[in-house]
Amino acid sequence: MFVVGCLWLFPVVNPAHSEEFNASEYSALKDLYDSTGGEYWTYDGATDGHWNFSDTQPCLPTPWQGLTCASSNVSVSKIVLNTYNLSGTLPGEVFENLTGLDYLNLNNNNIRGKIPASLGNLSQLQYLYLYNNDLSGSIPESLGSLPQLRRLELQYNC
Numbered sequence: 001m002f003v004v005g006c007l008w009l010f011p012v013v014n015p016a017h018s019e020e021f022n023a024s025e026y027s028a029l030k031d032l033y034d035s036t037g038g039e040y041w042t043y044d045g046a047t048d049g050h051w052n053f054s055d056t057q058p059c060l061p062t063p064w065q066g067l068t069c070a071s072s073n074v075s076v077s078k079i080v081l082n083t084y085n086l087s088g089t090l091p092g093e094v095f096e097n098l099t100g101l102d103y104l105n106l107n108n109n110n111i112r113g114k115i116p117a118s119l120g121n122l123s124q125l126q127y128l129y130l131y132n133n134d135l136s137g138s139i140p141e142s143l144g145s146l147p148q149l150r151r152l153e154l155q156y157n158c
Contacts (some may be wrong), residue, residue: 019074021057028097029058036086043084070100078103089113096121105129117142124148132156
């Protein structure tokens with residue numbers, strides 16, 4: 001007696017890997033990295049916090065150091081790079097593309113120049129920490145129109 005059976009194979013789809021990361025956000029992260037000396041970033045004295053741009057998915061399998069991703073893993077919701085030895089300036093176009101950002105912490109670094117007015121376009125932003133850097137100039141009026149902003153800390157700059 002022979003038993004003949006059928007084996008059906010169904011591909012297993014992992015929903016976390018099914019979407020590609022938002023290309024404009026990826027470009028914004030690259031610009032932020034390049035403009036703030038990303039190759040020299042340190043975290044608690046370690047130098048392994050560098051972002052790997054040969055990987056097209058900053059959220060998977062685990063988010064890059066300092067990032068928290070939205071549940072869809074296609075965009076960034078938080079950037080926390082306080083005390084990372086960031087230097088240079090913040091390019092304004094970076095913040096035009098990080099539209100889902102609700103938390104930005106870049107305090108205790110060596111960032112110089114003006115605070116980008118484009119931060120005012122981040123309609124989801126609730127927390128903005130840029131204190132203890134070398135930022136100068138006036139506070140952009142656009143920050144006053146952030147509808148979700150709960151906390152703004154800009155002290156200890158030039």
